[in-house]
Amino acid sequence: xxxxxxxxxxxxxxxxxxxxxxxxxxxxxxxxxxxxxxxxxxxxxxxxxxxxxxxxxxxxxxxxxxxxxxxxxxxxxxxxxxxxxxxxxxxxxxxxxxxxxxxxxxxxxxxxxxxxxxxxxxxxxxxxxxxxxxxxxxxxxxxxxxxxxxxxxxxxxxxxxxxxxxxxxxxxxxxxxxxxxxxxxxxxxxxxxxxxxxxxxxxxxxxxxxxxxxxxxxxxxxxxxxxxxxxxxxxxxxxxxxxxxxxxxxxxxxxxxxxxxxx
Ligand SMILES: Cc1cc2nc3c(=O)[nH]c(=O)nc-3n(C[C@H](O)[C@H](O)[C@H](O)COP(=O)(O)OP(=O)(O)OC[C@H]3O[C@@H](n4cnc5c(N)ncnc54)[C@H](O)[C@@H]3O)c2cc1C
Ligand code: FES
Numbered sequence: 001x002x003x004x005x006x007x008x009x010x011x012x013x014x015x016x017x018x019x020x021x022x023x024x025x026x027x028x029x030x031x032x033x034x035x036x037x038x039x040x041x042x043x044x045x046x047x048x049x050x051x052x053x054x055x056x057x058x059x060x061x062x063x064x065x066x067x068x069x070x071x072x073x074x075x076x077x078x079x080x081x082x083x084x085x086x087x088x089x090x091x092x093x094x095x096x097x098x099x100x101x102x103x104x105x106x107x108x109x110x111x112x113x114x115x116x117x118x119x120x121x122x123x124x125x126x127x128x129x130x131x132x133x134x135x136x137x138x139x140x141x142x143x144x145x146x147x148x149x150x151x152x153x154x155x156x157x158x159x160x161x162x163x164x165x166x167x168x169x170x171x172x173x174x175x176x177x178x179x180x181x182x183x184x185x186x187x188x189x190x191x192x193x194x195x196x197x198x199x200x201x202x203x204x205x206x207x208x209x210x211x212x213x214x215x216x217x218x219x220x221x222x223x224x225x226x227x228x229x230x231x232x233x234x235x236x237x238x239x240x241x242x243x244x245x246x247x248x249x250x251x252x253x254x255x256x257x258x259x260x261x262x263x
Contacts, residue, residue, distance in 0.1 A: 004096070004097060004098060004099065005028075005030050005032060005095075005097070006094070006095070007028060007029065007030045007094075007095055008029075008045065008092050008093070008094055008095075009026040009028045009029075009042075009070070009092070009093050009094070009095045010026065010029075010091070010092060010093075011024065011025075011026060011027075011084075011087055011088075011089055011090065011092075011093060012025040012026060012027040012064075012089065013025040013089065014084075014089065017073070017151045017152065018148050018149050018150075018151060019148055019149075020075050020076050020077075021073060021074065021075045021076070021119060021149070022073075022074055022076070022084075023059075023071065023072065023073050023074075023151075023152075024073075024074060024084065025069045025070070025072075026042075026069065026070045026072065026093065027066055027067050027068075027069055028067050028068040028069075028070060028095065029066070030067070030068075031068065032068045032070060032095075032097070032098065033061060033068075033098070034061050034070070034097065034098035035098070035102040035103070035105070035130075036058070036102050036103050036105065036123050036124075036126035036129075036130050037057070037100070037101070037102030037103040037123045037126075037127065037197075037218075037252065037253040038057075038058055038097070038098040038099060038100050038101075038102040038123075039056060039057045039058060039097065039099050039100055039123075039228070039252060040055070040056055040058060040072075040096065040097030040099065041053035041054065041095070041096040041097060041099065041225075041228040042054055042055075042056055042072075042084075042093055042094070042095050042096075043080065043093065043094050044080075044093060044094065045092050045094050046094065049079075050079050050080050052226055052227075053094065053228065054080045054081070054225075055099075055222075055225045055228055055248070055252075056074065056122075057072075057122040057123040057126075057197070057220065057252075058070060058072070058097070058098060058122065058123070059071040059072055059073050059122035059125055059126050060125070060126050060129060070095070072122065073119065073122045073125075073151060073152075074119075075118075075119040096228060096229075097228075099228050099229065099248060100228075100247075100248055100249065100251055100253070101249075101250065101252070101253055102123070102253055103123070103127050103195050103220070104218060104253075105127065105130055105131060105134070105136075110190070110192050111137055111138060111190045111191055111192050111193075112131070112136070112138045112192065112193045112194070112195050113138060113140070113183070113191040113193075113194055113195075114127060114128055114131075114138055114139070114140040114160075114194075114195045114196070115140075115141045115142075115179060115180070115183060115194060115196040115198070115202075115206055116140070116141070116142045116143070116179075116196070116197055116198060117142075117143050117144070117179050117196075117197070117198025117199055117202040118143075118144050118145070118149065118199060119151075120196070120197035120198030120199065120202070120220070120222070121142060121151055121152070121156070121197070122197075123197045123220050123253075124142070124195065124196070124197050125152070125155065125156060125159055127195055128140055128156070128159040128160055129159045131161070132159060132161045135161075137161055137162050138160070138161065138162050139160070139163040139164070139165065139188070139191075140156065140159075140160045140162070140164050140165070141165045141179050141183045141186075142156055142164070142167070143166075143167040143168065143169070143179025143182070143198075144168055145168065145169045145170065146168050146169065146170045146172045146173070147168055147172040147173035148172075149168075150168065153173075165182060165183075165186065178202070178205070179198070180202055180205035180206055180209060183206075183209065184209055187209075187213065191215060192215055193215055193216050193217065193218065194206055194209070194210050194215060194216075194217040194218070194256075195217075195218045195220075196217060196218070196219055196220065197219070197220035197222070199222075200221075200222075203221065204261075204262070206219065206256070207219065207256040207261070210256050211256075216255055216256065216257060217255070217256035218253050218254070219253065219255075219256055219259070220251070220252050220253045221237060221247050221251050221253075221254060221263070222252065223235040223236075223237060223247040223251075223252070225247070225248050228248045229248060229249070230246045230248060230249040233246055235247040235248050237251065237254070237259065237263040238259070238260040238262075238263045239258055239259060239260060239263075240257065240258055240259060240260055242260070
């Protein structure tokens, strides 16, 4: 059972991955464990700008002699992600986590297929590493707009114990086309569950494919979040039965069958 902590962390490393994305390692002096699909809320130390922490999926957790290292993959889109790209190594940040419900890896379906789109890669990469460690066979489909936006292709290949299929919208690397179209084309009857994270239109397409193939899909949603702990209700999503739940607490990973068709 993971214990949530609110702790100061140190920006330990940063690696540029693409024109818009980079990888970070955060050094946590206190204990922190996480499962794939869980997220953290990260911000500057108290009182600094921006005031609200931002949600990021955990891409991996490792040990170092000085504490736990949390790995993130980040796309620069606005105020805080720009700050993260420029912040000096060694700076202090404030982390709350791990938060939310991750992928149900222990339910161990016979053969899952993993799908990532763009900056949806972090929880999928974490899930791939965990499934490989548990000896559960799976294939992985990863799509991005172009070869420049495909993050860590070697790392993704290494983490996958089955087929790793790369797709780009412009055909500059791997299969040409949207990742969901390529998955539909290369679908194997043995796939028993889809685990996915990416932009909402991609997740709608994954949910549709899962319905057609009569398998369950686990979708990691990225609804904008302000508090991350169920207080502000800014992240609610609509369920199949018409009720609403905060994505930060009931998710961010949901079974597609639980969700409304357009959540
Ligand atoms: C559970 C969860 C996990 C996430 N994991 C990652 C991750 O691993 N890596 C990563 O780079 N990003 C991730 N995000 C998105 C990330 O939280 C936002 O990109 C970030 O909050 C933007 O902060 P900012 O201050 O840079 O941008 P802001 O200045 O706050 O916003 C810039 C622009 O981005 C838009 N925006 C903000 N949040 C989102 C969002 N969730 N979806 C779509 N548009 C948004 C705003 O509307 C605005 O147009 C995740 C979001 C959630 C909810
Ligand atoms: S982000 Fe505040 S309730 Fe979910």
